[in-house]
Each structure stands twice: as C-alpha cells, then as structure tokens.
Amino acid sequence: MIVAAPRLYSTYVGKKYAMAVSGIVLMLYVLGHMIGNLKIYLGAADLDAYADWLRTVGEPALPRAALLWIVRLALIAAFAIHIHSAYALTRANRKARVPYASQREWIAADFASRTMRWTGVIVGLFVIFHLLDLTWGPANPDFHHGDPYHNVIESFQRVPVALVYVAANVALAIHLYHGAWSLTQSMGWVFAYRRQLAIAYAVIIGVGNVSFPLAVMTGIVG
Numbered sequence: 001m002i003v004a005a006p007r008l009y010s011t012y013v014g015k016k017y018a019m020a021v022s023g024i025v026l027m028l029y030v031l032g033h034m035i036g037n038l039k040i041y042l043g044a045a046d047l048d049a050y051a052d053w054l055r056t057v058g059e060p061a062l063p064r065a066a067l068l069w070i071v072r073l074a075l076i077a078a079f080a081i082h083i084h085s086a087y088a089l090t091r092a093n094r095k096a097r098v099p100y101a102s103q104r105e106w107i108a109a110d111f112a113s114r115t116m117r118w119t120g121v122i123v124g125l126f127v128i129f130h131l132l133d134l135t136w137g138p139a140n141p142d143f144h145h146g147d148p149y150h151n152v153i154e155s156f157q158r159v160p161v162a163l164v165y166v167a168a169n170v171a172l173a174i175h176l177y178h179g180a181w182s183l184t185q186s187m188g189w190v191f192a193y194r195r196q197l198a199i200a201y202a203v204i205i206g207v208g209n210v211s212f213p214l215a216v217m218t219g220i221v222g
C-alpha cells in the first residue's frame with residue numbers, strides 16, 4: 001500500500017483522497033485544540049497544567065515531549081500534503097475546466113472552490129501569526145514560557161489582535177464547513193445528515209474559538 005501511495009497521489013482522485021485524509025487529521029487537531037483551550041474558562045492553573053500535561057504525557061515510557069513531537073510531525077506532514085494537493089488540484093481544475101451538468105452547478109462549485117482558496121490562505125497566515133504569538137513569543141507583548149494563560153490574556157487584550165483572531169476563526173469555520181462536506185464526497189461516504197454534520201462541526205469550532213478573544217475583550221476572562 002505504501003509503495004502504491006506515490007502512484008495514487010499522481011492521479012486526480014489520489015490527490016482528492018490525500019486532501020481529504022490530511023483534512024481529517026487537521027480537523028481532529030482543531031477539535032482537540034479547541035476542547036483543550038476551553039480550560040481557559042477554568043482559570044490559569046487549569047490551562048497551564050493542561051499545557052504541561054501535553055509535554056509530559058507518555059512519560060516515563062517515552063522521553064519528555066515525545067508524544068507532543070509525534071503530533072507536531074503528523075500535523076506538519078498533514079499541513080504540507082493539504083496545501084500541495086490543494087495547489088495541484090486547483091491547477092488541474094483550471095486546465096481541465098471540468099464540465100458541469102448545468103451553469104448553476106458550475107457557478108456553485110466555482111464559488112465553493114474560490115471560497116476554500118481564500119479562507120485557506122487566511123487560515124494559513126493566521127497559523128503563522130498564531131505560532132509567533134502564543135508558541136514562540138515574538139509577536140506577543142509579554143511572552144512567558146510555560147504560562148499560556150498569561151500569554152493568551154496579554155495577546156487578546158490588544159483589541160486589533162483579538163479582532164484578527166475573531167475574523168480568522170470565522171474564515172476557519174467557513175473553510176471547515178466546506179471541507180467537512182466535500183471530504184465526505186471525496187471519500188465516498190454518502191450518508192444522511194452529511195451537511196448537518198458538517199455545519200454542526202464548523203459551528204462548534206467557530207463558536208468555541210471566537211469565544212476566547214471575546215471573553216478576554218469583555219473581561220469575562222482575565
């Protein structure tokens with residue numbers, strides 16, 4: 001199977017699968033990350049203890065942060081595959097201009113793929129800023145290693161930055177909605193309530209993530 005993977009990836013359908021599978025990995029991360037971040041509502045001790053647990057989980061069987069690095073490497077791989085397949089599929093679609101049954105269908109498909117491109121670029125730029133802000137620190141006004149609660153509050157107390165987080169997470173929710181819906185098509189998972197499931201997933205992530213900057217801006221947290 002592993003030997004056949006590059007050959008499958010060289011095909012249009014293979015790239016669709018690659019995009020769907022890498023999308024699922026990223027979707028699971030985004031869900032886990034949002035649920036973990038809900039600890040912000042429990043206070044500094046809980047969020048910071050959770051962040052510490054992310055580094056110690058797997059000890060003593062594994063060295064410190066080993067599992068965290070496995071997740072990070074999987075994320076980097078998924079991100080790279082997702083972007084490469086998106087780029088390659090866009091180019092292939094432009095060349096082929098796949099014929100649709102009706103003009104309306106074509107306009108709808110074109111609108112969805114343009115939306116995916118734009119929201120995808122916004123989310124990509126957001127992730128770079130987010131890492132500089134809350135993981136590495138140079139974009140944070142007062143970054144303390146090992147104290148994510150403090151870093152989140154410091155970051156979101158800057159209103160323009162909080163608004164950037166809100167806007168980027170709305171873009172992410174739109175991206176997740178279209179992505180969750182179209183991955184069921186790509187994978188051939190045809191079941192009832194597919195659209196509702198995609199909407200529910202996107203709304204849960206969107207509401208959860210947008211709530212964090214809003215909670216700090218309004219003083220509910222901090």
Ligand code: HEM
Pocket residue numbers: 030033037051052054072123127130131134135148149152165169172209210212213
């Ligand atoms: C308002 C929403 C969000 C908040 C409050 C938030 C908060 C945080 C915090 C505090 C960290 C540092 C964790 C630590 O050092 O232990 C972090 C890391 C990270 N976040 Fe977010 N995040 C948000 C949204 C997102 C979104 C939407 C994505 C992806 C699309 C994302 C991707 C990441 C990644 C990749 C890391 C680095 C994880 C690592 O390898 O250590 N975050 N986030």
